[in-house]
Amino acid sequence: MSVPSSAIESVLIENRVFPPSDAMVKCARISGMAAYNALCAQAGGDYEGFWATLARENLAWSKPFTKTLDESNAPFYKWFEDGELNASANCLDRHMGTPVENKTAIIFEADDGAVAKVTYKELLARVGQFANALKARGVKKGDRVILYMPMTVEGVIAMQACARLGAIHSVVFGGFSAKALQERIVNIGAVAVITANVQMRGGRAMPLKAVVDEALALGGCEAVKTVLVYQRTKDACNMVAGRDLTFEQALAGQSTTCAPVPVSAEHPLFVLYTSGSTGQPKGVVHCTGGYLLWAKLTMDWTFDLKPEDVFWCTADIGWITGHTYVAYGPLAAGGTQIMFEGVPTYPDAGRFWQMIERHKCSVFYTAPTAVRSLIKASEADPKVHPKRFDLSSLRILGSVGEPINPEAWVWYYKNVGGERCPIVDTWWQTETGGHMINPLPGVTALVPGSCTLPLPGLMISIVDEMGHEMPNGSGGMLVIKRPWPSMVRTIWNDPERFKKSYFPEELGGKTYLAGDGAVRSTGEATNGADRGYFRITGRIDDVLNVSGHRMGTMEIESALAAKSDLVAEAAVVGRPDDLTGEAICAFVVLKGGRPTGDEAVRIANELRNWIAKEIGPIAKPKDIRFGDNLPKTRSGKIMRRLLRSIAKGEPITQDVSTLENPQILKQLAEKL
Ligand code: 6R9
Numbered sequence: 001m002s003v004p005s006s007a008i009e010s011v012l013i014e015n016r017v018f019p020p021s022d023a024m025v026k027c028a029r030i031s032g033m034a035a036y037n038a039l040c041a042q043a044g045g046d047y048e049g050f051w052a053t054l055a056r057e058n059l060a061w062s063k064p065f066t067k068t069l070d071e072s073n074a075p076f077y078k079w080f081e082d083g084e085l086n087a088s089a090n091c092l093d094r095h096m097g098t099p100v101e102n103k104t105a106i107i108f109e110a111d112d113g114a115v116a117k118v119t120y121k122e123l124l125a126r127v128g129q130f131a132n133a134l135k136a137r138g139v140k141k142g143d144r145v146i147l148y149m150p151m152t153v154e155g156v157i158a159m160q161a162c163a164r165l166g167a168i169h170s171v172v173f174g175g176f177s178a179k180a181l182q183e184r185i186v187n188i189g190a191v192a193v194i195t196a197n198v199q200m201r202g203g204r205a206m207p208l209k210a211v212v213d214e215a216l217a218l219g220g221c222e223a224v225k226t227v228l229v230y231q232r233t234k235d236a237c238n239m240v241a242g243r244d245l246t247f248e249q250a251l252a253g254q255s256t257t258c259a260p261v262p263v264s265a266e267h268p269l270f271v272l273y274t275s276g277s278t279g280q281p282k283g284v285v286h287c288t289g290g291y292l293l294w295a296k297l298t299m300d301w302t303f304d305l306k307p308e309d310v311f312w313c314t315a316d317i318g319w320i321t322g323h324t325y326v327a328y329g330p331l332a333a334g335g336t337q338i339m340f341e342g343v344p345t346y347p348d349a350g351r352f353w354q355m356i357e358r359h360k361c362s363v364f365y366t367a368p369t370a371v372r373s374l375i376k377a378s379e380a381d382p383k384v385h386p387k388r389f390d391l392s393s394l395r396i397l398g399s400v401g402e403p404i405n406p407e408a409w410v411w412y413y414k415n416v417g418g419e420r421c422p423i424v425d426t427w428w429q430t431e432t433g434g435h436m437i438n439p440l441p442g443v444t445a446l447v448p449g450s451c452t453l454p455l456p457g458l459m460i461s462i463v464d465e466m467g468h469e470m471p472n473g474s475g476g477m478l479v480i481k482r483p484w485p486s487m488v489r490t491i492w493n494d495p496e497r498f499k500k501s502y503f504p505e506e507l508g509g510k511t512y513l514a515g516d517g518a519v520r521s522t523g524e525a526t527n528g529a530d531r532g533y534f535r536i537t538g539r540i541d542d543v544l545n546v547s548g549h550r551m552g553t554m555e556i557e558s559a560l561a562a563k564s565d566l567v568a569e570a571a572v573v574g575r576p577d578d579l580t581g582e583a584i585c586a587f588v589v590l591k592g593g594r595p596t597g598d599e600a601v602r603i604a605n606e607l608r609n610w611i612a613k614e615i616g617p618i619a620k621p622k623d624i625r626f627g628d629n630l631p632k633t634r635s636g637k638i639m640r641r642l643l644r645s646i647a648k649g650e651p652i653t654q655d656v657s658t659l660e661n662p663q664i665l666k667q668l669a670e671k672l
Pocket of ligand 1: 402426
């Protein structure tokens, strides 16, 4: 655990400040800084009472809780434990008999532009029917179900149906390989897999079921008794008798009513695997009550969602953002949301803007990588520039997944938001369940590149390795000092790793270590307007953020090492990239010696394809460099900071006197 120099470096001073408009302050749920401060004070005065009230107001409980927070087995905190509820009932049944019943829950736009709308009532019936189909296959409370689905309404239905039964879903992003999928199926002990024949992206059909078959054939998946297949297209796929059913077959004859199973607030709702600093992904466990409270609450606080809003979060359901802000939050809040199957650049890079215009989207939430790639595209082709579209329906913009650079922020603000829409730059993680640090539309003066202030009630600060609070202007590690309702509860099958990763002894064992570096503003450049604002400076562990996707360098290194006929040793680091935020750079030593010319290019491509097979295409290194060796200390430790400099193309200014083989640096600096 150490703070990298990037976190301590003094930062470019940003002095542009965008205060909230009077109109926004007036209409927002949390209206004005005084209201925000009052909420913070309330939480400060009675922390448990603050969350208890919100949990009672925002969720429907079938059995009320009597105890709010149990800290007796810290850091395994429990929230609202003796209360009972059902997540799906809170997202669907709860709206029946209210005006939301016949409201559109989801406006689905397919890859090819076809649009389908589903009301809350229809969604409830489809979820009920799907839950009955799962039940008929023996799926029950506590069972684990893997989803490997496209971005379609059926994905949300499957997640909600699991929740309805108290079954624990684990969604695996459709871009992961058969091997990655199998590891997750085995780790979680899944009894069923829900998938589709194909997923449609950018006009192309990509197989999903075939990948599931391959995963199951890799072994260790004997617990899987059922595979349900959504026929996204008419294309046939292999079906195994007795194990596999199409949705149509599974749903035939099933009633559309299925009583939701009440579960304890601490019953796991889902497990989502994410990269950490070792080779093995972590199964982040989220529980029903606290997580759902957060999903609902942040829809209200961060997005200030109003009944007439049309909300659109562009994230895939395979990531946490797609869980909280597609599958649960918008439904718990009774909102109308857009769900999009395809990619932002198909049929052209005006797709997002065209869809905002078409569906009158009012709250739009996307990733900086998407913004940056659309800036580039609109510079190359004026026809896809957002100014060519009617985006007047927008009132709030959001950003998530990685730091947004001030240039991209300002472009987004001007060209998409028409200088009228606040940008809520939301810092959070798979582990936090939902938003943690971000502006509130009716409260916060915005500063490009800053995620501003914690949500009311959260105790977040920046500390050094000893846990000492850092003054404004000095970088350190981002920590959360008090438990919060939607926090990760454990790592599936690995409570020890949970403690070690997030609650290190060095910090006393009860402080949550986020794994990010951060710095708070002194306010000097803005006459105090942004004093105390947080800015995230990037990960402090071996996790990269490529296009907003978390990738462990160790995972990629293990994948390379597994190609044991070719690879002797490999080290993977990140380097800044204009488009994807960070890019993966691999330094490889081959068993057969250092290749050059065409052979080096051929082997690099072979290794890239290998990684795509081992993990998924998102883990393919952008750069691969070959060397006779890696830079090592005399004790044999790979000097990663040198590799980072080489990857960036920087001259080596660090002290290399402890290096065993300094001549290797020049070799590794050569690009293919
Ligand atoms: C929601 C999500 C979490 C990591 C996190 C941080 C980075 C996310 C950010 C941000 C700066 C933001 N991150 N949002 N960095 N500003 N607004 O992305 O979860 O996939 O678990 O990634 O992403 O480094 O630690 P997850």
